[in-house]
Amino acid sequence: MINQVYRLVSPRQFEITYKDKSLQSDNVVVRPTYLSICAADQRYYTGSRGKETLAKKLPMALIHEGIGKVVYDPKNEFAPGTRVVMVPNTPTENDDVIAENYLRSSKFRSSGYDGFMQDYVFLKRDRIVPLPEEIDPTVAAFMELITISMHALVRFETRAHSRRNVFGVWGDGNLGYITTLILKKRFPESKVIIFGKTKYKMDHFSFVDESYLIDEIPEELRIDHGFECVGGKGSQSAINQMIDIINPEGSISILGVSEYAVEINTRMILEKGLTMFGSSRSGRADFVNTVNFMTEHPEVVEYFSMLVGEVHEVKSIQDLIDAFEKDLTTSWGKTIMEWKI
Structure with a gap:
């Protein structure tokens, strides 16, 4: 069959590419229904990744956050119309x-490998996870982002010591919101504190125990473990602030992505005996855990819906451009595309 792929060919310019795909393989064919725009997609769209990177990666279909419906499964394990979350990480080996998300051989959609902006996506059957009908599709659209926090928390539980009285999360954006919410649900007896720069964003964090602007932190405040969800240049001050107020032998989980190297206070890391670890992307197990988490705690879906910004119906290339341009002006939440092109 002929499949239409909507590729970014240069900053702010999309073109349709036609690819001949076979139905004789073992792949499950999924029609995307709701897609979510990520900051990484925007860096490609606006050309801010740099000329060398763009020359290597483009042309490429964007978007790695999304859900869809099964159109065809050669093994009939998934009935037509089954709602599924699409897993963007695609491993080529087992270790x-x-x-899987740390193997250098793995491919990742919308990062040098075509993303979900296609008429149909052909996926290995372990790259889809069934999605309960009761979960809001506009929330499920950015489930990949939620899995990143889930993945980091699973890693935290295997690496950090057992004293978990106070958690601190730095970053008042989407990732900080998701991480604090999951922390509060997984550790309901613990105190969860959000640290941020923008008061109106922090007002959305109604479920946390305490919130502080980063320049108004009480001198006596201490945390047992910290999570950095800032990214960019701001991650440097966030990490160093964590190092200052964390208790000895605590752990610091780094989730924010920075394009540049940052300086951190290694002297105090040594003096306090801190554990610092990074987490990036996620794998199938994290998607399964997240779907189960949202099923067991249906109330979190309502909280996650606070992150749904605008929902754009996309029926044309111009609609696609409009959605990306509008997303650039959004200061809170996720831009969702209802994929009808």
Whole structure:
């Protein structure tokens, strides 16, 4: 069959590419229904990744956050119309020690490999996870982002010591919101504190125990473990602030992406005996855990819906451009595309 792929060919310019795909393989064919725009997609769209990177990666279909419906399964394991979450990480090998999202051989959609902006996406059957009908599709659209926090928390539980009285999360954006919410649900007896720069964003964090602007932190405040969800240049001050107020032998989980190297206070890391670890992307197990988490705690879906910004119906290339341009002016939440092109 002929499949239409909507590729970014240069900053702010999309073109349709036609690819001949076979139905004789073992792949499950999924029609995307709701897609979510990520900051990484925007860096490609606006050309801010740099000329060398763009020359290597483009042309490429964007978007790695999305859900869809099964159109065809050669093994009939998934009935037509089954709602599924699409897993963007695509491993090419197995490793007994290294997780699929850290294998250098793995491919990741919308990062040098076509993303979900297609008429149909052909996926290995382990790259889809069934999605309960009761979960809001506009929330499920950015489930990949939620899985990143879930993945970091699973790693935290295997690496951090057992004293978990106070958690601190730095970053008042989407990732900080998701991380604090999951922390509060997984550790209901613990105190969860959000640290941020923007008061109106922090007002959305109604479920946390305490909130502080980063320049108004009480001198006596201490945390047992910290999560950095800032990214960019701001991650440097966030990490160093964590190092200052964390208790000895605590852990610091780094989730924010920075394009540049940052300086951190290694002297105090040594003096306090801190554990610092990074987490990036996620794998199938994290998607399964997240779907189960949202099923077991249906109230979190309502909280996550606070992150739904505008929902754009996309029926044309111009609609696509409009959605990306509008997303650039959005200061809170996620831009969702209802994929009808």
